[in-house]
Amino acid sequence: xxxxxxxxxxxxxxxxxxxxxxxxxxxxxxxxxxxxxxxxxxxxxxxxxxxxxxxxxxxxxxxxxxxxxxxxxxxxxxxxxxxxxxxxxxxxxxxxxxxxxxxxxxxxxxxxxxxxxxxxxxxxxxxxxxxxxxxxxxxxxxxxxxxxxxxxxxxxxxxxxxxxxxxxxxxxxxxxxxxxxxxxxxxxxxxxxxxxxxxxxx
Numbered sequence: 001x002x003x004x005x006x007x008x009x010x011x012x013x014x015x016x017x018x019x020x021x022x023x024x025x026x027x028x029x030x031x032x033x034x035x036x037x038x039x040x041x042x043x044x045x046x047x048x049x050x051x052x053x054x055x056x057x058x059x060x061x062x063x064x065x066x067x068x069x070x071x072x073x074x075x076x077x078x079x080x081x082x083x084x085x086x087x088x089x090x091x092x093x094x095x096x097x098x099x100x101x102x103x104x105x106x107x108x109x110x111x112x113x114x115x116x117x118x119x120x121x122x123x124x125x126x127x128x129x130x131x132x133x134x135x136x137x138x139x140x141x142x143x144x145x146x147x148x149x150x151x152x153x154x155x156x157x158x159x160x161x162x163x164x165x166x167x168x169x170x171x172x173x174x175x176x177x178x179x180x181x182x183x184x185x186x187x188x189x190x191x192x193x194x195x196x197x198x199x200x201x202x
Contacts, residue, residue, distance in 0.1 A: 011104035014074040021073055023080035025051065025063035033063070035131065037123025039199045040116050046072050047201075050120040052083075054128055059083050059091050064120070071106050072116060078102050079117040092125050092138040094118060119199055123162075146188050149181035154192055161196040169193055 010018070025031060033051035040047035046068035053061040062080045066072050079099050083091045096118045100106050129136050143153035156176065157166075166172035172193060173179060179186040 010070065010074070010106070013078075013102075013104045014070070014106065017074035017077040017103065018070045021077040023062055023064060023077070023084070025049075025065050029063070031061075031063050033124075035124040035126075035128025037120040037125070037127060039119045039123055040066075040068070040201065046116055048072070048076060048116045048120045050076075050080075050117070050124045052121075052124045052128060054088065057088050059086050059088070062121075064117075066116070068116070074103060075099050075106070076117040076120075079121060083121055088125055088128075089138050089141075092122055093142060094121060116199065146192060147176070147178040147185040149185075150177045152176045152178045152185070152189070157189065157192055158196050161193065162200045166193075 031051055032053070034054045035052045037050045037052075038048070046066070048066040048068070049064060051063045052059055062084050064076050064080055066076050075096075079094065082099065082102060083094060086094070099117060125138070126136060139155050143155040145151060145153050146157065157172065160166040160172060160175060166175055169190060172189070178189050
């Protein structure tokens with residue numbers, strides 16, 4: 001244990017949230033969630049579930065479970081503390097960068113772990129709004145245009161991967177027509193597509 005701690009490369013805040021994670025779902029706990037978000041894959045090493053309770057369009061409470069590394073556990077723990085009390089819109093805009101900064105930083109190769117918490121929280125909000133029969137007004141505000149020629153956004157790509165409408169780049173191109181004009185976006189779309197396939201286990 002002493003040798004392990006001597007090699008610890010994370011900040012004290014990360015260590016604290018890893019050793020003492022907040023708002024985890026206890027095995028014997030009955031948590032009547034209004035929305036549930038699942039991202040990741042055990043096959044890839046990280047899987048996460050976020051459950052939220054909503055009152056007056058605010059995150060009233062939150063629980064989570066994750067199978068992953070110290071960074072995934074710490075970042076999700078921090079995310080849970082940051083999200084509770086936020087409006088749905090504020091929570092939807094909670095970024096991996098904000099979570100990482102609150103932790104005092106993560107090793108660069110571990111930054112992707114904080115993305116899972118961000119995506120799982122959004123997925124839980126998506127699920128809540130869908131169950132309420134409500135449109136999601138927040139997506140357009142977080143969307144970034146990846147293919148300017150065809151106005152294809154990262155949110156559009158994410159939705160197509162998440163709903164398994166696009167399981168290959170060829171299918172994605174058929175639906176969105178990305179890269180069919182100037183072609184400058186092809187590399188960025190390919191990298192984003194691979195990231196979303198990993199997150200949503202497609």
